[in-house]
Amino acid sequence: MTLEVRTVPADIPEVDELLDAYLDEREATFPSAQGTYSRKRTPAAEFTPPNGVFAVAYDDGLAVGCGGLRRIADDTAGDRPDVRFEVKHVFVTPAGRGKGVATALMDTLEAAAAELGATAIVLDTNDSLVAAGAMYRGRGYERVHPFNDNPNATAWYRKPVRR
Numbered sequence: 001m002t003l004e005v006r007t008v009p010a011d012i013p014e015v016d017e018l019l020d021a022y023l024d025e026r027e028a029t030f031p032s033a034q035g036t037y038s039r040k041r042t043p044a045a046e047f048t049p050p051n052g053v054f055a056v057a058y059d060d061g062l063a064v065g066c067g068g069l070r071r072i073a074d075d076t077a078g079d080r081p082d083v084r085f086e087v088k089h090v091f092v093t094p095a096g097r098g099k100g101v102a103t104a105l106m107d108t109l110e111a112a113a114a115e116l117g118a119t120a121i122v123l124d125t126n127d128s129l130v131a132a133g134a135m136y137r138g139r140g141y142e143r144v145h146p147f148n149d150n151p152n153a154t155a156w157y158r159k160p161v162r163r
Helices: 013-029 099-113 130-138
Strands: 003-007 053-060 062-071 084-092 120-125 140-145 153-160
Touching: 003 099, 013 053, 013 062, 013 084, 053 099, 062 099, 084 099, 099 120, 099 130, 120 130, 130 153
Parallel strands: 084 120
Antiparallel strands: 003 053, 053 062, 062 084, 120 153, 140 153
């Protein structure tokens, strides 16, 4: 396996294929007790520097994972406002799972957040995604109160950006 993560425009064909696979899988596995999965894709323009980036992981040239980062409204509560960037659409194909792809994607997105001036990285997820929650907590993300109204989310996380 030769893993490479590249930042790419969020409107290239392999991004569309990865995001379609992500949304298909989430829709198929979404907990029925929570209702219907809301199929919503973040507009590609929101993943454009200086307001964000999109990353794709390639294993021997095959796209096996993706994730985006976008600027959201600063959190002005508290003593020091947070310049927040949100992680979106982290997905690894079945062929890429268990190979460190998600870790490599998160490394890239977190480094980009620091370069773009973030003081905090936030994300939301669903508690049914046990491995994702464990990965985020293992990377230093802590649960916080909801910062958006994503109907698919049951957990919200924040991590300060270290400089």
